[in-house]
Amino acid sequence: MADWTLRGASVADAEPLAELRAVVMRPDLERLGRYDEDRVRRRFRDGFDAAHTWIIEVGGESAGCVALRPAEDAHWLEHFYLAPHLHGSGTGTAVLRYLLDRCDRDGTVVRLNVLRGSPARRLYERHGFATESEDPVDVFLVRHPAHGVTAADTVTP
Template identity: 75%
Template sequence: MVDWGIRPATGADVEAVAELRAVVLRPDLERLGRYDERRVRQRLRDAFDPDHTWVVEVGGVLAGCVALRPAEDAHYLEHFYLAPHAQGGGIGTAVLRGLLERCDHDGVPVRLNVLQGSAARRLYERHGFVLEYEDPVDAFMVREPVAVGRGRGPR
């Protein structure tokens, strides 16, 4: 596996993460007829909250991000992007597993939405997310917490 790590985001990361979002989402947004070069970046800027966001670095360089926003009924997994060169090597799985273990420990469901036809949906399904509902652009998914059993971590 490549040399990678995860760190808390800072406000200074917003532009790099907005650019990453534009690169990662472009193929799916174009396929759906929804790509707008300015809007794809601005939506990230408007929603970016470094207090609930982590940056993935590969070789010390930003290569991804993920946010886990707490809400009353669940945690919302948002802005989970990995640069194309960082995909397919297990980084996304490791990041997602770590976040889900934390939510399982806390007994909190996780919700997300993924673009229709996105390959990322298979990753989410492998980790227990199921479809709640969908619209022409997004599939909205939920994962209920898995009970943490004896010998599998803190209770």
């Protein structure tokens, strides 16, 4: 696994992250017949909130992003994109585990949605997410906080 860190996002990160989203999501969106070059970027820009987004850096370079947006009954894990050359490296797993450890300590439920057929679904299910509902395009997953998590069990970036 590559060494990684998180830093807070800024408004200036929006365009490079929109491009990353387009690259990462293209195969799944094409498989579903839903890829549109403009829409894939616009949807990111429309949902981007720097206040709840972190940039994943590997080797001092921007390599992805993740957002954890507070909502009334849960936090939504959103915009979790990692550069394709890092897929399968363990970096995404480590980042996810770090965020989930924080939510466990706070007793926070986490929700997300993933495209049907996306290999990312297996990652989320390995970390305790379960299907809450589905529609023709998305699968909505939920994870309740794990009990008994201590500071010694957590990962620090």
